[in-house]
Amino acid sequence: MTGRRPFSLACWDYDRTRALADGTVVPEGIDLTYLPMAPEETFFRMMRHREFDAAEMSLSSYVLSLEADEPPFVAIPVFPSRMFRHSGIYVNARSGIRHPGELAGGRVGVAEYQLTANVWIRGILAEHHGLPVESVTYVTGGLEQPGRIEKMAIDLPGDIRVERAPEGRSLSALLDAGEIDAIYSPRAPSVLGNGRIVRLFADWPAVEREYFRQTAIFPIMHVVVIRRELYERSAWVAQSLLKAFDAALAKTRENLHEVTALKYALPWLVAHAEETEELMGPDPWAYGLRPNRETLATFLRYSAEQGLAQTRRDPEELFVAATLESFSV
Structure with a gap:
C-alpha cells in the first residue's frame, strides 16, 4: 500500500504532460493512472458520463457547464492545449x-x-x-x-x-x-x-x-477539470495536480533547449524555440491565472457575444480559489 489516492486523468499525449504519463513527475498524495486519449473522446466521455477523476476539457464546454444548477466540474488553471486558429x-x-x-x-x-x-x-x-x-x-x-x-x-x-x-x-x-x-x-x-x-x-x-x-493573446483551447464531488471530498487534489502539471511543463522547457542531442525530431528545434520566445516571452505556455487573465477574459467575452455563455464571468470564477494564490516561504 502506497498511501496515495488512486486517481484517473484523461489527457492527450503532449510533450508538456509526458512526465506525468511516464511517472517522472508524481503528484503529491496521488497514485495516478494517465489515460492518453484524443481530445474528442476525452471530452465526450467526461462531459456525458463523468468517467474520469480529472480530464483535459474544452474550455468552451467547461464554461458552459458552469451554467448548470449543479455544475459538474471545477477547474485548475492548467492549459495543456493552446493554438492560434x-x-x-x-x-x-x-x-x-x-x-x-x-x-x-x-x-x-x-x-x-x-x-x-x-x-x-x-x-x-x-x-x-x-x-x-x-x-x-x-x-x-x-x-x-x-x-x-x-x-x-x-x-x-x-x-x-x-x-x-x-x-x-x-x-x-x-x-x-x-x-x-x-x-x-x-x-x-x-x-x-x-x-x-x-x-x-x-x-x-x-x-x-x-x-x-x-x-499578446496565445489562444487557450483546453483546461483541466476535476469532478466536483471528488474535489469537495478531497480539495487538496487541486493543488497537487497543479504543482505536478507545472513540474512536467518545466521539464519540457528544458528539453526544448537541450543541444547535446535533440529531444524532438526537428533539426532547428533550439533556434525555433529561441525565435518563439523572442516574440512571445520566456514562458508562452505558462499556467496560472495571472499570465493568462486577458486571454481568458477575451474568450469569455467572445462566448457571451456569440450567444453561448448566458452569464458574463470574470476569469477568477473559472478556477478553484486556492489555485489562484501563490505559496512562498
Whole structure:
C-alpha cells in the first residue's frame, strides 16, 4: 500500500504532460493512472458520463457547464492545449473567397457551434477582420463522418442561424462539392491539399504572429477539470495536480533547449524555440491565472457575444480559489 489516492486523468499525449504519463513527475498524495486519449473522446466521455477523476476539457464546454444548477466540474488553471486558429479556416478555391469579409451571407461548416476553436475563430474574424458572427449560417455535423452532434445542449439567440448538415453528408464532402463556403475546424479536413480546398489565410504563420504582436493573446483551447464531488471530498487534489502539471511543463522547457542531442525530431528545434520566445516571452505556455487573465477574459467575452455563455464571468470564477494564490516561504 502506497498511501496515495488512486486517481484517473484523461489527457492527450503532449510533450508538456509526458512526465506525468511516464511517472517522472508524481503528484503529491496521488497514485495516478494517465489515460492518453484524443481530445474528442476525452471530452465526450467526461462531459456525458463523468468517467474520469480529472480530464483535459474544452474550455468552451467547461464554461458552459458552469451554467448548470449543479455544475459538474471545477477547474485548475492548467492549459495543456493552446493554438492560434487562423490556420483553421478552410475554403473551396473555386468559390473565389480570398478575404474573411467575403464569407458574409455564406454557409460555414462547424463540427459543433460551441467548440473552443470555433469560438476563437468567430471572435477573431468579428473583432479583427470585420465579419460579424451573425452574418453567416453555420452548418453542424461530422468533419469526416456524418452525424456528429453537440456534446451539450445550447440555446442560441434568434440572430444566430445554425442548421444540421444533410443526412449522410460530412462537412469535408460538402466543402469539396461547393455546397458550403468554408469550414472552421481545429482539425484539417481530409480534402485539404486536393487542389480544391485551401486555407483562407495562405501565409497563416505570418498572420498569427502579427495577431500576437497586436494582442499578446496565445489562444487557450483546453483546461483541466476535476469532478466536483471528488474535489469537495478531497480539495487538496487541486493543488497537487497543479504543482505536478507545472513540474512536467518545466521539464519540457528544458528539453526544448537541450543541444547535446535533440529531444524532438526537428533539426532547428533550439533556434525555433529561441525565435518563439523572442516574440512571445520566456514562458508562452505558462499556467496560472495571472499570465493568462486577458486571454481568458477575451474568450469569455467572445462566448457571451456569440450567444453561448448566458452569464458574463470574470476569469477568477473559472478556477478553484486556492489555485489562484501563490505559496512562498
